[in-house]
Amino acid sequence: MQWDDLKIVLALSRKGSVRAAARRLALDHSTVSRRLGRIEETLGLSLFERTGEGLKATAAGERLIQAAQQIEDDLADTQRQIRGHDQRLSGPVIVTAPDEIVATLILDELADFRARYPDIELRLSMSYASADLMRRQADIAIRVTDEPPAHLTGKRVAPYVEMYYASRDYIARLAAGDLREGPQWIGWPDASRRSHVFAESPFPNAPVAMSINGLTSYREALARGLGLGVLPCLLGDADSRLARLRGCDPRHVSDVWLLTHESARRRKSVEVVMNMLSAALIRARPLFAGKRKPA
Known part of the structure; x- marks a missing residue:
């Protein structure tokens, strides 16, 4: 069984339907359905049951999903260790943040940032969900939370x-x-x-x-x-x-936190983006706190 097969199984378990998994993988839904059938035929086991609420993993499916998740985590950890040695001020840096924070504060910073660091490709993902920094869905997260995940490093920047x-x-x-x-x-x-x-x-x-x-x-x-x-x-x-x-x-x-994974922080490009975001968020503390109106 190849890693591409395991990615199919993981997407189905996380999305709950063939169509949603296909969208996540950028594949045709018939391709995903066909590949799932081939995986089940190879194993001689049924991995998912179709219910009124979507796909539900069987006992065998759960065991395979757990193994696939462990492989995914190991691969992500290896990628982070390799990327952690990257001292170039270039390449993509993925930031996930609530839309209102990006629109109100962060966009104002980008013209100057791009002028200073033209080779860094900033990718902004508007989300309130807990993007998984462990699996490289993001390098940096701005989150509104009382207690950030223990495996992430960062600081409280504003109320x-x-x-x-x-x-x-x-x-x-x-x-x-x-x-x-x-x-x-x-x-x-x-x-x-x-x-x-x-x-x-x-x-x-x-x-x-x-x-x-x-x-x-x-x-x-x-x-x-x-x-x-x-x-x-x-x-x-x-x-x-x-x-x-x-x-x-x-x-x-609640509080606003600026978070990253320790290995991602060692990348120079992530460090300069973190510094830019930190400065913008700290300057905006009075706005977050409702203590003054914007100019």
Whole structure:
């Protein structure tokens, strides 16, 4: 069995369907299905069961997945050790970060950075998920978390503070008692956190009119006067269409961390990107903390 076969098995286990695995591997779904059949025929075992919720690994499949994951980890570790000796200021550096941090802060730094380091190819991946630095999905991660993974190295660079916002017109109509339906919240799918956050607001009993999963659309819904909501101060204070709810204090909900793997940090190109990101994030501490408006 070849490593390409194991990559098929890993993609199927992680994505849960042939089509999703094919997209992940940049292959046609019929190719993935055919290769899975060939692997199972070679082994004389069924590796996955098809259920209403997608593919589920059999006992034999689980054993093969664990072995494949170990091989993948070993290969990634070898790559990191080799790349750790790279002192060139060139090549790709992959950074994963929340979209609002990249759009609000990091993009402003890139023109100067590219002028200074034209041979470094910066690859930005907008994500809130925990990209696996161990498996080389990223070299550097900006993450909002209370406790970063123990195997990563880095530092806390800023507080992550939220506040209640609405459009300026919505707040004016709310103050004048001119909202026919009364105050309503724009929520998000995590109902447990949502109920806790709204309960601490001036309008704990206001209904949730809609839920939106995605900060860009969420902010736009607030700006268009569709209700009250919660945003990180970094995002809410930067939008002139929005205003804070009066009588509320910003809420420190987590921290912003700049993280990498120790072996990746030894690469000179990763080091200079880390330094650029660190400086930008530290300068923005007052914005993260909701202590001043952007210029």
